[in-house]
Amino acid sequence: MNSRETQLAPDAERNSARARTLPAGIAVTARVPASTANLGPGFDSLGMALGLYDEIEVRTTDSGLTIRVEGEGADDVPWGPSHLVVRAIERGLEAAGVWADGLDVVCRNVIPHSRGLGSSASAVVGGLAAGSALAAKLDPELALDLAEQVQLASEFEGHPDNAAASVLGGVVVSWTESAVEADSSHGRGYRAVRLDAHSSLRPVVLIPEVRSSTAHTRGLLPDTVPHGDAAFNVSRAALAVVALTKRPDLLMSATMDRLHQAQRAPALPLTTAWIARLREAGIPATVSGAGPTVLALCTSQFPVELAELAAADGLRVVEPGLAEGVQVS
DSSP, X not given: OEEEEEOOOHHXXXXXXXXXXXXXXXXXXXXXXXXXXOTTTOTTTEEEXXXXXXXXXXXXXXXXXXXXXXXXXXXTSOOGGGSHHHHHHHHHHHHHTEEOSEEEEEEEEOSOTTSSSOHHHHHHHHHHHHHHHHHHHHOGGGSOOHHHHHHHHHHHHTOOHHHHHHHHBSEEEEEEEOTTTTTOSSSOEEEEEEEOOOTTOEEEEEEESSOOOHHHHHHTSOSOOOHHHHHHHHHHHHHHHHHHHTOGGGHHHHTXXXXXXXXXXGGOHHHHXXXXXXXXXXXXXXXXXXXXXXXXXXXXXXXXXXXXXXXXXXXXXXXXXXXXXXXEO
């Protein structure tokens, strides 16, 4: 576990003059799930919460900022006020109209970083939830509701699929509205609804050791797509909603895509090979988010022989299950 002590962001300290200050000694713990996005055709729209959890403990102090990190990313995340969890906590406090003179933050990370499992979104969602819960200790009416958490978390990344899944849990459909549509003077509106997933759905993830940059793989996507490909994805994304909730027998057709997976394939050779291998075996499989993790949407036990082959290829096979949204205690 690494630990550093620093000061809160100067801008946040200036904002504190306009907020109610929390007393020292208030503590909360947020437990936030991983997520997978796209689910094949639902680019930046469909998401699912997975049962891999990061835990964030936050305690108010008299002054300063102390961060301790263990597990995933302990050696390579930025420290100080720029830490993503800290920024999210501060945003949650600001949105609730409160401030803390000091914070002690402990991050216990399980979600792999840069693997297409929404680690950044989980960090933001966990931090916001923790900030909201601290405010609620002062006044329960200050707590952020789920819609506010989806909005604020999505603002960090510019799209709501992963963030909404970690907030709401289960399977989500998310979308973005213009400022006019959202009736907002603050920019885009981010919205999401949770679906009741079919009881037989058993997501499995194949996680490689290699990391992938979302910015890089997103940069491989073309600026325009053929009308036929757009129409194809619209139909398959609509079908995915049916398959995920009512007709899992349709998942093979419902997880087909023409907008992003083939375009990213050259940067994800192992991922691409395993998606093809699983689909040939009759298992609906897609890239998890921007990769390189493979998502298999199973309705029965993942075959032992495939798990052994995946392990031989350096893939960690995990059946995390569907998860509920972020929980705070």
